[in-house]
Amino acid sequence: MPDLLIELFSEEIPARMQAQASADLKTLVTDGLVEAGLTYASAAAFATPCRLTLHLEGLTDRSRPVREERKGPKVGAPAQALDGFLRSTGLTVEQLESREDKKGAFYVAVIDKPGREAADIVAEVLERTIRTFPWPKSMRWGNGSLRWVRPLQAILCILTGDDGAEVVPVTVDHITSGNVTRGHRFMAPDAFSLTSFEDYEAKLMRARVMLRPEARADAIWAEATSQAFATGLEVVEDRALLAEVAGLVEWPVVLTGRIDDRFLALPPEVLQTSMRAHQKFFSVRNPKSGRIERFVTVANIEAADGGETILTGNQRVLSARLSDAQFFYDNDLAVAQAGMQPWLDGLSAVTFHNKLGSQRDRIDRIAALAREIAPSVGADPDQAFEAAQIAKADLRSEMVGEFPELQGLMGRYYAAAAGRAPEVAAAAEEHWKPMGPSDAVPVAPVSVAVALADKLDTLTGFWAIDEKPTGSKDPFALRRAALGVIRLVLENDLTLKIKSILEDQYINTIISTVEAGLGSILLGESDGDENWMLGAYNVYDSQYVKMTSDEVKSFVVAGDVTLQPTIGDNGYRPERIRNKEAIANDLLSFFHDRLKVYLKDQGIRHDVIDACIAMPGNDDLTLLVKRARALQATLQTDDGINLLQGFKRANNILTQAEAKDGVEYSYGAELKFAEAPEEKDLFAALDAAEEQIAPAMRSEDFGAAMAAMAALRGPIDAFFTAVQVNADSQILRRNRLNLLSRIRTICLSVADLTRIEG
Numbered sequence: 071m072p073d074l075l076i077e078l079f080s081e082e083i084p085a086r087m088q089a090q091a092s093a094d095l096k097t098l099v100t101d102g103l104v105e106a107g108l109t110y111a112s113a114a115a116f117a118t119p120c121r122l123t124l125h126l127e128g129l130t131d132r133s134r135p136v137r138e139e140r141k142g143p144k145v146g147a148p149a150q151a152l153d154g155f156l157r158s159t160g161l162t163v164e165q166l167e168s169r170e171d172k173k174g175a176f177y178v179a180v181i182d183k184p185g186r187e188a189a190d191i192v193a194e195v196l197e198r199t200i201r202t203f204p205w206p207k208s209m210r211w212g213n214g215s216l217r218w219v220r221p222l223q224a225i226l227c228i229l230t231g232d233d234g235a236e237v238v239p240v241t242v243d244h245i246t247s248g249n250v251t252r253g254h255r256f257m258a259p260d261a262f263s264l265t266s267f268e269d270y271e272a273k274l275m276r277a278r279v280m281l282r283p284e285a286r287a288d289a290i291w292a293e294a295t296s297q298a299f300a301t302g303l304e305v306v307e308d309r310a311l312l313a314e315v316a317g318l319v320e321w322p323v324v325l326t327g328r329i330d331d332r333f334l335a336l337p338p339e340v341l342q343t344s345m346r347a348h349q350k351f352f353s354v355r356n357p358k359s360g361r362i363e364r365f366v367t368v369a370n371i372e373a374a375d376g377g378e379t380i381l382t383g384n385q386r387v388l389s390a391r392l393s394d395a396q397f398f399y400d401n402d403l404a405v406a407q408a409g410m411q412p413w414l415d416g417l418s419a420v421t422f423h424n425k426l427g428s429q430r431d432r433i434d435r436i437a438a439l440a441r442e443i444a445p446s447v448g449a450d451p452d453q454a455f456e457a458a459q460i461a462k463a464d465l466r467s468e469m470v471g472e473f474p475e476l477q478g479l480m481g482r483y484y485a486a487a488a489g490r491a492p493e494v495a496a497a498a499e500e501h502w503k504p505m506g507p508s509d510a511v512p513v514a515p516v517s518v519a520v521a522l523a524d525k526l527d528t529l530t531g532f533w534a535i536d537e538k539p540t541g542s543k544d545p546f547a548l549r550r551a552a553l554g555v556i557r558l559v560l561e562n563d564l565t566l567k568i569k570s571i572l573e574d575q576y577i578n579t580i581i582s583t584v585e586a587g588l589g590s591i592l593l594g595e596s597d598g599d600e601n602w603m604l605g606a607y608n609v610y611d612s613q614y615v616k617m618t619s620d621e622v623k624s625f626v627v628a629g630d631v632t633l634q635p636t637i638g639d640n641g642y643r644p645e646r647i648r649n650k651e652a653i654a655n656d657l658l659s660f661f662h663d664r665l666k667v668y669l670k671d672q673g674i675r676h677d678v679i680d681a682c683i684a685m686p687g688n689d690d691l692t693l694l695v696k697r698a699r700a701l702q703a704t705l706q707t708d709d710g711i712n713l714l715q716g717f718k719r720a721n722n723i724l725t726q727a728e729a730k731d732g733v734e735y736s737y738g739a740e741l742k743f744a745e746a747p748e749e750k751d752l753f754a755a756l757d758a759a760e761e762q763i764a765p766a767m768r769s770e771d772f773g774a775a776m777a778a779m780a781a782l783r784g785p786i787d788a789f790f791t792a793v794q795v796n797a798d799s800q801i802l803r804r805n806r807l808n809l810l811s812r813i814r815t816i817c818l819s820v821a822d823l824t825r826i827e828g
Contacts, residue, residue, distance in 0.1 A: 085317030253277020
């Protein structure tokens with residue numbers, strides 16, 4: 071079985087496209103070969119800045135012959151039907167077979183497809199792959215029709231078997247395949263021929279090309295850390311940058327340079343971000359001081375002077391870049407030390423959303439909410455309010471304007487420079503978190519208060535204007551915000567009644583938008599004759615009506631109001647403001663959906679979560695999760711499983727009896743009517759369980775409550791074994807049904823077990 075080697079040689083492929091391109095080459099070629107009837111033992115794809123390479127081992131040298139049978143029209147069918155069938159098969163009437171089934175005789179076309187040589191199939195598949203390659207961006211050059219990410223210069227395609235290497239002839243526009251490639255464009259540009267993949271990789275290495283991306287990355291990291299260690303420093307780990315730089319060079323040469331002393335006072339994050347974004351430099355840190363003192367750059371050539379010229383040029387460009395950063399930082403410090411007021415005023419001109427106002431409007435809402443939340447998270451209300459007021463001020467700074475990824479972090483530096491308390495400065499950075507599932511959650515109380523307020527305001531705002539996520543679309547990252555709230559609450563073990571917070575914040579959002587002139591409030595419905603408008607603009611008589619916040623709030627709370635967010639060409643189009651409880655319930659359901667996803671990743675079953683969500687107090691997420699964990703732990707025991715079966719049996723019997731009799735059996739069973747010992751034992755067991763479950767639930771000790779409930783397993787099993795519920799005596803029957811009602815009531819006081827599957 072031969073091996074296949076393909077190389078597509080071109081001008082530089084952008085580093086960000088190389089990994090996907092090599093994967094696409096592998097997929098397109100292997101899928102095409104398999105579809106054509108070839109198999110292979112293994113496949114590996116590689117990428118460098120100038121080439122995409124694919125190596126297949128153990129390729130079959132010929133596809134198998136295939137016999138295909140196609141059922142045609144009935145014998146005697148109209149000529150048009152038969153002619154169409156003959157055209158699709160390429161056969162004549164004489165070549166068709168006639169067969170019969172229970173519906174009569176019909177034609178069958180038997181088509182024999184002979185096997186094909188591997189070289190012919192490879193040529194066909196490779197040409198199709200090249201012409202249809204899915205580059206994110208591509209270009210066409212010259213007079214040909216081929217589009218490629220950069221001009222394609224050569225195609226190498228050989229099959230290597232026991233009798234040597236064979237060139238697979240492929241022609242794409244003006245390019246014809248061969249068995250020749252080139253090495254490093256500067257250090258070894260001459261062409262050389264190949265006979266196998268091993269020959270290819272070895273000759274490339276001698277020609278100053280490291281074929282494997284992971285080998286280039288390992289070489290860069292090893293040399294960079296070695297050079298840093300020799301000077302008592304360490305390289306700041308950056309895997310994304312390492313992968314990118316490995317895609318920029320075919321022969322990595324690591325060089326270490328110095329940063330001018332005048333820039334060392336810049337925050338290390340500024341130095342690192344500037345060097346990474348503009349120069350693709352690695353930062354080298356002093357582990358004792360935490361300062362960034364040097365940089366590592368990776369050249370693509372072994373210079374005669376050992377890289378001195380390269381370093382001199384890089385340091386000159388870097389100094390220019392860092393001079394800009396120093397200028398931004400100095401200007402920002404001056405504003406921060408003067409109180410940040412220009413930034414805060416400037417946020418009024420930054421639109422957050424055309425229906426929700428500016429960033430300044432939003433900050434006012436967040437600050438008020440942070441003050442309200444603060445006592446519940448152990449934060450000082452005044453500090454939480456202060457932190458929220460300045461948390462987004464750095465969005466107007468010059469440094470964040472240049473490097474948006476530094477938002478929050480620069481806010482911390484500037485807040486500290488302004489003399490703010492450390493807790494306030496930390497909140498400026500941490501209130502954005504968590505940004506994703508792997509991001510750390512703030513634990514400092516002030517930061518937690520502002521982070522919660524920020525995310526809860528975002529969610530209530532977009533719910534107020536009915537901009538909710540739909541399907542896979544979530545343009546405002548509301549799912550991420552909800553997950554952020556969940557993680558903040560759970561990982562800090564907070565007790566928050568989220569529903570009441572959502573209701574209040576919804577009202578505050580409506581008031582804020584009205585006061586900002588983004589809408590009006592209409593009392594009642596428009597009848598075409600008069601509209602009683604309150605708020606920013608009265609459409610009926612074109613008069614501006616000003617109300618105080620308390621007046622507006624009193625009407626919003628009443629519920630019978632309509633929000634008029636815009637005035638269209640055809641007059642006013644009111645939108646009903648939904649009742650605050652409806653908004654809160656809808657948003658709480660959204661939180662519960664996100665919580666299911668979050669807990670599913672931790673092994674909590676969805677039906678267990680549903681059983682707990684159905685209970686009162688489900689807006690306390692910490693309480694809800696504690697209940698779910700305790701229930702799942704109980705259901706993983708034999709007692710828990712058997713108790714669930716006993717509960718469902720009791721519930722089914724009781725439900726059927728209530729439906730049949732038209733009454734509710736919930737009036738309390740009496741011990742004096744109990745006959746069997748098992749029946750009396752169940753009374754005692756239920757009494758004992760109630761005495762344990764009630765205080766455990768009040769103290770939120772769900773583990774103890776579940777344990778007490780699981781202890782009912784034995785008495786319930788014994789009762790159903792020994793006692794006939796639907797006895798002939800109506801007195802006994804009613805008493806036993808009321809006893810089942812006690813079982814149901816006790817079990818449902820812990821969780822809604824009717825939602826548990828199985």
